[in-house]
Amino acid sequence: MRSDKTILVTGGAGFLGSHLCDRLLDAGNHVICVDNFHTGRRSNVAHLLHNDRFELIRQDITDPLRVEAQEIYNLACPASPVHYQADPVRTVQTNVIGAINMLDLAKRTGARIFQASTSEVYGDPHVHPQVEDYHGNVSPTGPRACYDEGKRCAETLFFDYQRQYGLEIRVARIFNTYGPRMRPDDGRVVSNFIVQALKGEPLTIYGTGEQTRSFCYVDDLISGFVALMAADDSVPLPVNLGNPIEFTMRQLAEAVLELTGSRSKLETRPLPQDDPTQRRPDISRAKAHLNWEPAVALREGLKQTIAYFDAELSGRRIESANRFTKAVPIVTAAHLNGAVPIVAQKGQVG
């Protein structure tokens, strides 16, 4: 659908933000990307710098910002545990002060505002799969709290600004997402395993490797963002966005080894404190209200991501790396007709 709004994307030079900028520009919009390059990279948006509908502003969102926009996507925040725990106080500041600044901007301009929240608000969940009404099991004092509690407080602020000032808010709880433009040193499991496999180094399994996550390919997630932003005010919030197919970390490691053809070994490392044991989204709300569900199978998404990291590691990061995406969807007409179930069982890699 074409549109020509002016849209602010905070964290727009990061992994998800840069894909979102692409998608919004492709639809005809003007995009203002704000980023302090804490974990983001200019190279993620280098291919956009000559587009006269794209503007890049280097700024920290903990400082107030004065721009005019009809929509704001607030994505700024390091997402990898390694990066958000490196400076936890700053992570809280980004989540809380940054959210207040962006909400105040939306209040002043009348913009609709989207918050990139996270499945981490469920902590180490006792309800499985996680539904939006579940309040979670989060340690307020552990090493993940700067992120988990920061994001929970940001959600609180969004709902309070909606109730108190009538802001048009959209809140997505994002589950583990992967794809091209992740940093090789990102530290999250998909990038770690692929980089280790490509370098012939051992794949580092934390704990037993029996803990689970559900991995969404970036293109699918961005479609969910845009659908949620476009939804009318009757959409119930927040909305889980993620792939409901669940894998253990051992299964992920084995899939990466197979797809890279690597002969790397698996090596166990201590499980980080407060590491959630299981995670899978219930996406009934997104299906019912946004007509959205993921279409890219793990194997397909991993192939695209492996090709990207292969180019990145061998210094071949070319323009196409910025357009490395569009994995082949596994959903066929038969799936959509209901003739074949879309959801595979835990343990089937794609």
Ligand code: NAD
């Ligand atoms: P990322 O680290 O690649 O991107 C975050 C971007 O925000 C980077 O470009 C970084 O430089 C920028 N940034 C950080 N602090 C900032 C600040 N104070 N001011 C301005 N810019 C700042 O991470 P990502 O995976 O692209 O995640 C984007 C958003 O989505 C984050 O808010 C994250 O919490 C959320 N999220 C992501 C996932 C995922 O699996 N990728 C899952 C849940 C939630």
Ligand code: UDP
């Ligand atoms: N993990 C792992 N090896 C790694 C990196 C992570 O086994 O090299 C595990 C980690 O302990 C967690 C899961 O993979 O159980 C997902 O970790 P990630 O950091 O990607 O995301 P999050 O914990 O925030 O879901």
